[in-house]
Amino acid sequence: MSNTDWIVLFCTLLMIVAYGVYKSKGIRNIDGYLLGNKSLPWYHVGLSVMATQASAITFLSAPGLAYSSGMSFVQFYFGLPLAMIVLSISFVPIFHRLRVFTAYEFLEKRFDVRTRAFTAFLFLLQRGLSTGITIYAPAIILSSILQINVTYTTLFIGALVVLYTVYGGTKAVSYTQLLQMSIIFGGLLTAGIMVVYMLPKDIGLVKALHIAGKSGKANAIDLSFDWNNPYTLWSGLIGGFFLQLSYFGTDQSQVGRYLTGSSIRHSRIGLLMNGLLKVPMQFAILLIGVLVFAYYQYNSPPIFFNKYELNKIENSGYTAQVDELKTEHESIFREKQEQIHRLTAALDRDDEATIDNVRQRLRDADVRAKEVREDLVALMEENDSMADTNDNNYIFLSFVTENFPKGVIGLLVAIVFMASMGATASAINSLASTTVIDIYKRFVSKKGSEQRYLSASRIFTFVWGSFCVLIALYASKLGNLLEAVNILGSLFYGTILGIFVVAFYVKRAGGRAVLWAAILTEMIIVFLWWSDAMAFLWLNLVGCAGVVLFALLFQGTTAHKQLKTS
Template structure:
């Protein structure tokens, strides 16, 4: 990579880190460290909420998803606006007025300590694994760029971020998120412009070609429990996932608990309701444009350069045969694409889709051969956008993109680690081990917990990087836990729900999700959120019948 790109990366990261450390002066006590003394403006909280989601996973995994699968992934977010409105009138005002540090503290006031602890433990497991996936995304980029082993790339990203997070607090993280959003949106728009300019045919003609492969299809109104991205899975499963994520996940709750007031907390969530879907559509569109770019330009046989080199070295004859077939298939597809772009005849588009299928068939064989040769998963969707940026974008653009990826990763990882530390200290260390601990002791415990969770996330990252599309991996991890956690908070809003019903319902809900996940793996993970929440509410309600009701939520 050219030295100018490195200058861009170093300068941006230096600005973010120096400014973040400058803001640590308000982190001398536990409230300043975990909640920024509840002083953040709504727009900063809103950008921080969005930035926590738009991590390096999004820049890498979602663009790769768009290149291979098209726009239909955006249906995943159709439930977001519904969830934000519901949260604004339910959980947000209750949690903010309760002056709690974690969402799970509230469950003890409503139910009992064991329900609080179990729910917090489930959060720690799910978010700890998701944090590892967020580290894996930039590690994949560095591995693709320099050919370094993945473990060194994970440590390069993880260790500095752990140090930065231990020293800083949620205020430093939130303001870093604001800068992150600026550079991410700028980098995305720059890539869009470059890709459009590089197309050898008019944009509308190119999009018609992409549409023939189904990549511009946004809506799928079929109802299927086995299909992940449909309108109904987004509206139903997506709403339950977003309700749980934004309403019960400490990494998000901690953001609006740091807002100045309930109204500002609501406004911060509505920012995501308005802007998340258009921004996600832009990211997926970049993936479609990447597909078009490689349709009219030679595309790598394998986007993962390390697997490409290993397959070439270990199976030279097989690699040569695949490469020859792939080159011929690419040439035929390029010609068919140009003919389809110049003609509105259905036959031309049909011919292109057939030639594209031939290219994908050879690629599938190459991926299988690479998996056999390396003994690793060969799904390379996470390498598509890094290869494009490094091989084809003008000087300076690679530096901007890499700065965006690293900054997004550091900011998101820092946010996750801070929320994990908060739940660990408040829900376990202070609640069960040191109830009388002072602010200084809790602050030191929080920093130690941050470091330990950082090490755990680095270990998970090594595994997560081999699981395919990282954006899907994050949501699979979350969906295993989120529905059941949401069910407990739904019970908390029911006056007659009891502590026994809530705890038994939570256990039953997790059992039901586990049974579906391992016993019926064909059911899409988005429906796990619905299953978990419904089972918890139904079981908890039934078991609460005839028992003495707990205090109402409004009196908690």
Template sequence: MQQLDWIVLSATLLFIVFYGVWKTKGSQNVEDYILGNNQTPWYVVGLSVMATQASAITFLSTPGQAYHDGMGFVQFYFGLPLAMVVISFTFIPIYHRLKVFTAYEYLEERFDLKTRSLASILFLIQRGLGTGLTIYAPAIILSALLGWNLTIMNIVIGVLVIIYTFAGGTKAVNVTQKQQMFVIMTGMFATFFLILHLLPNDMTFSNALHIAGANHKMDIVDFSIDPETRYTFWSGITGGFFLALSYFGTDQSQVGRYLSGKSIRESQMGLIMNGFLKVPMQFFILLIGVMVFVFFQFNPVPLNFNPNNRIVVENSPYKAEYEAIENKLSKLSEEKKEINLIYIDHLNQNYDNPILRKELVAISSKENDLRDQAREVIAKADPKAETNDKDYVFIHFILNYLPKGLIGLLLAVILSAAMSSTASGLNALASTTAIDIYKRNVGPGKTEKHFVNATQFFTLLWGVIAILFACVGTLFENLIQLVNIVGSIFYGTVLGIFLVGFYIKFVQAKAIFWGAVVSQLLIFYIYYLDIVSFLWLNFIGALLTVCLSMILQISFGKKEIQE
């Protein structure tokens, strides 16, 4: 990194922090601190909802996912627009009518305190873990590539977020997320057009899509019914729908964003905006990853994008074996470049040569075989090494091929996304702890200022917990892949509780509580058996909770009649 990159990175992050503190300091009551006095316009609600979901992992992992596996990951979001409609016309009116601070307040009115507490605790567990991951995931990747100290990076990201979230609460989260989304989209568009500029001179965007298509990177929709296939149309439209319904409808990190809207209509418009823009945004980010793949058809590509793995092998007896595979890849890359250039020439003459397409597929297969061999060597050199390098693809491209200044901007994009999702997580954790646990159980007579101070204290406490978890993250494996899995394990049960509350009026407190407890235990067991893709856990958890609570209610009703 050059001096200009440091200036761009530092100025961007510091502006976001100080702007958030300056615009939102001085909250005197809980409504102002947690709900932003219900003054948030619809477009800020929409941007805030998008920024909350768009963590650093989105901008690090998604392009790498597309580089390796193509555009199919976009199916993960196919159920989201429908979920936005359901939440807008079912969840939002109920939350606003009851004037709740958190989603879980509704559950006490509909059922009882223990059901509210159960849902709150399930949320605190999974969101507490998830918030630590939003810090740790970008920190471990950036520290590996830039040589920065991992612990210091965890602390820096966490402290920057704590400063403005502590000072301004929900308003601070909302106003800073406007700036963060601007930085994020500016950086991503700049990168996309720069990639196109770096491709060979006689190559059009259409040519690039043809090369990607020849390598099966443009296979967007998969109608497979195999439950073990992770991303399909069916898992996206069902499991993705229930995940989005759970996340946006019952997760306080998202509910808090639209509860601050000026009115029911403003909140609804913000969510519908997210429904319209989220799938195209993810499509665009995946397309950037596909264009990075096309770029590396003409430029040298590392055998493994994680630089730590290269260091591990160099300090092992397997160095010569690894270098031999690298030499094979280097020769293959030259062959790949020549065939791609010939293929482009044919495309410019309006001829999509089927023989060359087959050759490109064959070369891609050989390259994948070499990468598999390299992973085996890395695993022999260090059995604990993370050989999956998807999360390092995009940052490798940023650091090695972007011009000065733009590198700093893209790093600011990654850290802004980390701060955005972390801020929403901390704000939600603090609000839920203060309102659903502390305020509900503390004695009467406390002032509004007391509860503002309590929420600020819980913001600080959860911030420290998240930083500590991020700092011990190296004790666990594959954390970066766990974010959606962790959510899917818990979200289905919580969603089931809300669905029963909204739609199945004859089910009462005792039945829903025990139905949810049993459902959550069964989801743990199903995940342990590893018999379905994690996306299906959202659907299964919700369905189990609904069905078990109905069965138990009928059973309890019969017992009451007999008695």
């Protein structure tokens, strides 16, 4: 990056952190630290909810996912608007009326303390692991730009986020997220315009999308019903609905965001705002990835997008083999470029025969290009067994830093940093609030002072932040970060949602029945995932339904035994 980009990057980050710290000064109690005194308006709640979900993973991995496999991932969000409606009707008024700090306090009122503690444990485990992945995403950026090991950049990013979250609590998080999302929307628009502008002069937006479509990248809707396909209309509407309902309704990182609303009405409007804007925003991010794919049909892509790992193998004892692979890579690209020009002309003539012929030739060339990459990856692993050989998360970053003008690069890199800071800070804040309210205050210090709980909140914020940084150091082994974090959520969210569904709607089930139902269901979910029995989105439906059915069964069995003994 140029000096201009560095100035834009650091000035933007400094402004965000300083603004959040300034707006959160004067916090003197746990209500202000964890809930921002429940004083935020609806638009603030809505943008904070969006920022918590839209981490750096969204802006790094989503374009890379679209580049590799097309637009199908957008179906993952189709159940979100419906989930926002259900939450606004049922969850929000209950949480506000009970004046809880965390969602899990309600479970003790409805069931017992064991169910509350078990559900809180599931959340802490899932959110702690996921937050580590969100810290790793911006560390990738800094590592790629500075050409240094990602371990050092992970430690730096983690320390930066933990420090301002420890100081300001949820108010610092919410105010920084408000400014972050405003800049992010502007940056996304800039990125989309820039990608289209950089296409060849005779290739506009429409033709670029046609070319991407003929290459299998415009697959936004899949009507098939396949248990093993994670991205179809049905898995998105059904499995995605249960995942989003659990994430926004039971995950404290999100519940804590809309509990800051000044009233039930403001919390509801904030959630509905998220439901309306999230799908178009995600579609736009994926579309940028598809346009990047179209760009690289006319311009030679790197043989490997992770510059740090590529430079390492280029300067190793395998230089000669790498040079051979790069020569073959360029040869395949020139062949593909010739076919792309044929495809462009055939699209103008509406020549279906030529289009089909070209598509087959392009598929053959893609197979050969994949084999070249696999050979390169094998060399990387032979040279360094710890090498990061998945470069999917680097695709958009590499494109931006190689092609965008000075200043714009710094702005877009700042956007990804801010997205990560917002999502990571709110997650760490939620981990601390759950630990303090559901564990420390409930079991360790039941009658402590406000100052003691405030100090404990800051301590646990630091502890969880440190834990998440440690997890981030191992995140490179998880492949595409966006898929990894959603798979991880699907392992727990269905079970957690099932507990809350029973709490809200199944009045006859008691705490003992729902606890054992949750434990059994979680074991089944882990087995189904381990055996690869179905696509991960369906695990959310199975988890929720399993808890409800087993709770009714166990409660019925208990009632029958009591009836016999009486």
